Amino acid sequence: MTPAELLLKDAAAMAQAVRSGAVSAVALVQASLERVAATDARVNAFTDVVRERALRRARQVDASLASEHGVRTRELPLLGVPFAVKNLFDIAGLPTLAGSKIEREREPARGDATLVRRLESAGAVLVGALNMDEYAYGFTTENSHVGATHNPHDLERIAGGSSGGSGAAVAAGQVPLALGSDTNGSIRVPASLNGVFGLKPTFGRLPRTGSYPFVSSLDHLGPFARTARDLALAYDAMQGPERLAPRDPGCAQRPVEPLLTSLSRGVQGLRIGVLGGWFRERALPEALAAVDAVAVALGAVRTVELPMVEAGRAAAFLITNAEGAALHLHDLRTRAQDFEPLSRDRFLAGALLPAAWVARAQRVRRLYAQQAARVFERFDILLAAATPCAATPIGAEWIELNGQRLPLRANMGVLTQPISCIGLPVCAVPVWGAHASLPIGVQVIGAPWREDLVLRVAAALESAGVVQAPVARLG
Template identity: 50%
Template sequence: MSDLFHSFSDAREIARRVRLGEWKAVEVVEESLQYIQSKNTQLNAFTHITEARAFYEAEQVDQKIARAEDPGALAGVPFAVKNLFDMEGQVTLAGSKINRQDPPAMADATLIQKMNGAGAILLGGLNMGEYAYDFTGENVHYGPSRNPHDLSRMTGGSSGGSGAAVAGGMVPIALGSDTNGSIRVPSSLCGIFGLKPTYGRLSRAGTFPFCPSLDHVGPMSRNVPDLAVVYDVLQGHDPRDPVSAQRECEATSDALDDGIAGLKIALAGGYFRKQATEAAEQAVQKVIDCLGVSQEIEITGAAQARAAAYLITNAESSNLHLGRLRQYAADYDPDVRDRMLAGALLPASWVIQAQRFRSYYRRELQKIFTKYDLLIAPATPMPAPLIGQRSMELDGETMLVRPHLGLYTQPLSFIGLPVVVVPVSTPGAMPIGVQIVAAPWQEKKALRAARYLELSGFTSPLPQN
């Protein structure tokens, strides 16, 4: 087994070789951990590594295979999780200094249990923006995650460690969370695929909340088939999550190569064409040319949706953190603390109006999806900024980096739409992502289009490791 399997083999290939006995799961873990140790000082993706657990889980997989039992669809596949997922025996940090004093988790988050049940092996917890209130991947307590394509640049956040770990070849699969763009922004900046599913599709039980009415969880990977097979594993109603939908699971991995025939696709114009850099515009153009998209539509109210998302995010997150803010204000990232304090002062009438607009906006998007199956939009207005960069120029205006990396993601998560981010590459330049947006519960259509684009050959390659 080559020690470069991290860079050149996908999750399905690892599982295939382990199932056939060509590789031992214990060997996969051993080489994975060695590789992580060699790369993590550069990328700062992992905050802790669950080495003993990983070897135990790998031994269980190898024993199942020796007994001719089914080890699962992800047999021997290493994965890691954003450190807001509960890992039994570990403190759930959620990117915070304050949480270090909490007791270790008594049980795994539901999605970790599902991954383990399919034979995947947990390698540890990944760096993130404090309490998920971040688009940069910079953490004042644990240091910034670094972009594998250029170590001087951001990964995006708040699932920044997840983006760095996958793009850097440390694990083929990572789990992240997405409230306003925290899977999609790092997927875009790190040049990987990411799925933010429909709100309620995947269980959030055992994850540290940020804004419960907007919080999603989902996978990030190096290719679409891996994304689809992991998504299939993670589906299913969970009574532990009050918004978990009681819907039939959809098998997406078997339908990926059906192509885009019959899909009606449009370009999201108006708001989604403003303030984009040339790199973002070129990436969108490549995608719509490949998909044969000629229709452009304007989504009325997108700017207001972003504003309303901010109001709801601030109000809900500050309410969750009031006790901590009173007791540990000095231990917060000042940027996070100040936004939460501001959220605690928002008039209730503003929040109520934001929720009313949310209902209106959802109805307007439902009308669009009676005519179209998918919408195409940029994922971020620019490729990865430099670590520490505070402002950027967009359409001749000086804009703050931290909030504006979510410029195009917030109006979509605001009403829980499923989105797949596809990375697009330009020779000699940083990658940047494009969003494929579907109607609620139509992840399969977005994944089909993403696979079609992947097979076209212009999606972003991984950095050389």
């Protein structure tokens, strides 16, 4: 198998090929760089490619394999695997863009983000930074500064957002792994629309040190991949509290809890429910069909309501507006013209919110989380669509949901925002209908800290052939 052919497989297969000597890390990384060069003019997933750094790191991997430390190096789970990160992660020597024009003018990062360092410590090789909505405030990655990211399965359609470049790069076969962030759905929406797996861990599970914040009390970081096993490999490599200064104050001080070995345990005995009400009413038939297919495969026949979901989403809107705006007040005052118009206007609205409203939103959020915890006394896993529809055309402005004509950009996250508001772990799994030309994702939702269960379900669905993440045919 050539390096280019191997690049279209999963990360586990790539690492094993490097481990066995069937391919060198340099050859694999070179194949990734060549695929980016050949396809990204159409996809526009990357904003920066760190070619020299990537090849230097790959040579180090190969040299270590050939040295007296080779036995230890072979144990690395992501040996030689190329990966890329949303451009809000610090990469030494590059300005951390967060999708903006303004940040391009800032000083370059002095070091890598914690999760970048952890993946490279597991043997992976960083190849570049990925496109996103400005300051992570959006669900479409139609970035006016660098252009829209295109969905690899249909280049006329959106890749979702705000981690659209991350989802598209994995779907396009440019890299097998990518990192993104999720505040209101920004991992799960692109995973759904690009037909890949995406993991939003429990709030506080992974350290955010070295990433550009959007809403500190809601921000999560997590991986994209083409298999559940690859998600688990990346997730296990990134776990654990930050021990170096500066630290992420929102990171839980929980020990590493590896879950790779639990993937094969299946779903027997798990209590699985299908979310109704809000989650059915705001999903189009194609999304409901995806949820129903997953529910049938899992034998899930019980429908459950999540109390206070509408109030929870409203609280998330207010918190997002207010906290997000607070980070950008100086630039809003001095260079508002350099923001994207949509994100600028939303930040300005957030800056004007009364403090009493934000305080009340946090109280509603706590009550909503308590109500959700009671649901998880009866269920281990909940299912819901990840997006209300499949990928829409680039430039589309409206969507009709529940009899209402609504702005598309705000409502592509209508089903994800109520879940991230209370920090629950979720794996978005890609479903392809019998005659569908585009994928749509289903959220597999667990109780706090039960990433093991959501990935067990994802792996079981993948083994049964219900979900899959094929590489897009880009030619």
